Amino acid sequence: MIGAGLAGLAAVAGLAAHGTWHRNSFVFGPAITRLPDQRAVSITFDDGPNPRATPLILDVLKREGVTATFFVLGRHADRWPELVRRMADEGHQLGNHGYWHRKLHRRGPGYVRDDLTRGTESIERASGGVRPRHFRAPHGFRSPWVTAIARSLGQRTVGWSLGVWDSARPGAEEIARRAATGLRGGSILLLHDGDGYDAEGDRLQTAEALPSIIENLRARGLGFATLPD
Ligand SMILES: [Zn+2]
Secondary structure, three states, rough: OOHHHHHHHHHHHHHHHHHOOOOOOOOOOOOOOOOOOOEEEEEEEOOOOOOOOOHHHHHHHHHHHHEEEEEHHHHHHHHHHHHHHHHEEEEEEEEEOOOOOOOOOOHHHHHHHHHHHHHHHHEEEEEEEOOOOOOHHHHHHOOOHHHHHHHOOEEEEOOOOOEEOHHOOOOHHHHHHHHHHHHHOOOOOEOOHHHHHOOOOOOOHHHHHHHHHHHHHHHHEEEEEOOOO
C-alpha cells in the first residue's frame, strides 16, 4: 500500500516535471503553440542552416510559393551565413534557436542570456540586419528564466503542435505520411533542415518529403502562414 502510494507520488512528480519542461507548457511563461488562423499551417525548420539540405528546402519553398520559419542555430549561421541571407532575401521568417544547442532547462540565467544573445547576433550578422522576433529552445526545454530572457531580447517563445521525428530519418515517405496524418488547421509543424549537434548532419529526407507535405495540405484546402509577432 505504502509502496503503491510512493509509486503514485513518483509518477505525479514525473508528470509535473515533464509538464514543466514541456515545450508548450505555460508554467515558465507563455509559448506560441498554435496559429490563430485555423485555415493555415505554419512550417518551421530547426537547427540549420545545413550546407546540403537547406538549399534544397529553399528551392522547394520558392517553387511552391510557400513562406516558412527557420529557427537558425547561431553556430551554424556563422559557418554558412550566405544561406541565412538567402532565407531572409526569399521572404522567410528568421527565429533564434540560440548558439550552442545545449539543453537550457538546467543552465543558469547567465548562460542562457549569453547563448540567446550570441544566437541573435549571429543571425543579424548573417542576414544583413534581420532581428529575430521569435525564439525556440533546443528540444523545447525551458526554465523559470528562459522565456523572460527571450522576451527581453524582443523574442516570443515558440513551441510546436506536431513533430514528425524527421531527424531520426525514417524515410521521406514516412515523414510525409506522419505530417499528413497529424496536421490540422492552425498547426505549427516542426521539421529539421539542420542537425543541432552535427553541423553537416544528413537532413535530405526532410527536403525530399517537403513537396508531398505541401501538396497534401493544399489538397485539403489549407494555406501557409508564418508565426504571429
Ligand atoms: Zn534544435
